[in-house]
Amino acid sequence: MNLEVLEKSEHKLSFVVEGISIEMANAIRRIIQSEIPVMAIDEVIILKNDSPLYDEIISHRLGLIPLTTDLDTYKLPRDCTCGGYGCPLCQVSLTCEVTNTTNTPLEIYSGDLKSNDPKIIPVDPTIPIVKIDKNDKLILEAYAILGITKDHVKWQAVSNVFYRFYPEIEFDDNKCAKCPDRCIVSRMCPEKLYDFSNQKTPKLLEDYWKKCTLCESCVRDCPEKAIKVGEKVNTYIFFIESDGVLPFAMIIKKTFEIFLEKVDEFIEKLAAIEIKT
Numbered sequence: 636m637n638l639e640v641l642e643k644s645e646h647k648l649s650f651v652v653e654g655i656s657i658e659m660a661n662a663i664r665r666i667i668q669s670e671i672p673v674m675a676i677d678e679v680i681i682l683k684n685d686s687p688l689y690d691e692i693i694s695h696r697l698g699l700i701p702l703t704t705d706l707d708t709y710k711l712p713r714d715c716t717c718g719g720y721g722c723p724l725c726q727v728s729l730t731c732e733v734t735n736t737t738n739t740p741l742e743i744y745s746g747d748l749k750s751n752d753p754k755i756i757p758v759d760p761t762i763p764i765v766k767i768d769k770n771d772k773l774i775l776e777a778y779a780i781l782g783i784t785k786d787h788v789k790w791q792a793v794s795n796v797f798y799r800f801y802p803e804i805e806f807d808d809n810k811c812a813k814c815p816d817r818c819i820v821s822r823m824c825p826e827k828l829y830d831f832s833n834q835k836t837p838k839l840l841e842d843y844w845k846k847c848t849l850c851e852s853c854v855r856d857c858p859e860k861a862i863k864v865g866e867k868v869n870t871y872i873f874f875i876e877s878d879g880v881l882p883f884a885m886i887i888k889k890t891f892e893i894f895l896e897k898v899d900e901f902i903e904k905l906a907a908i909e910i911k912t
């Protein structure tokens with residue numbers, strides 16, 4: 636297997652992976668999308684709410700605030716020794732106590748949530764929760780636990796994950812040379828992947844494969860049928876976008892841990908059943 640990282644920033648990761656089957660690529664995508672545990676608020680006790688929003692709406696908004704996650708310390712409640720009742724190994728408490736002492740309405744942000752663990756805090760402190768009027772109060776206590784996207788979308792480790800086939804485009808220069816239309820494909824390609832500045836034969840940009848979405852508009856538009864679009868066997872370009880709840884290195888590590896657990900579970904279950912021949 637070959638792997639080449641194309642882009643890595645705080646919120647985006649893209650890489651080319653070569654030498655894995657499509658089933659494997661899809662398993663990686665599905666685990667990243669729905670099975671990596673992250674922290675999110677799951678229970679809220681509202682002690683005072685003078686805001687115009689109902690308690691339920693505030694609770695819902697709190698649940699969707701991305702929280703930084705520490706998978707080395709915390710366990711999923713179902714795997715915890717407390718049996719899921721809530722203990723320092725599976726639960727974090729966040730409190731919010733704000734009184735508007737100004738003469739104007741006051742916005743309450745995710746940064747107003749005070750966590751009892753400095754490692755589990757809102758990823759972004761500027762997410763608005765609610766606005767309260769002068770002399771009004773909002774006092775609440777919230778509990779965050781680990782969970783997975785399969786149970787609720789608030790436990791989402793990534794904002795987006797997808798892969799596409801590695802495109803390979805070939806075209807026949809001889810056919811291009813006699814084409815009366817100079818050159819409709821270079822004008823119509825939605826990603827502008829063809830360079831026709833020499834006015835003789837179109838040339839593909841060197842890194843066309845990074846942008847090509849395999850829409851095949853070039854195949855349809857070319858009057859000479861000079862273009863063939865295919866894909867490189869067992870090669871995929873992955874794109875992952877994160878809201879910052881977990882670093883990418885941890886997302887990838889956890890993905891393969893979960894994958895291996897699933898393989899073990901499959902082998903175990905297969906051994907336990909009798910297969911009729």
Ligand SMILES: [Zn+2]
Pocket residue numbers: 712715716717718719720721722723724725726
């Ligand atoms: Zn516990």
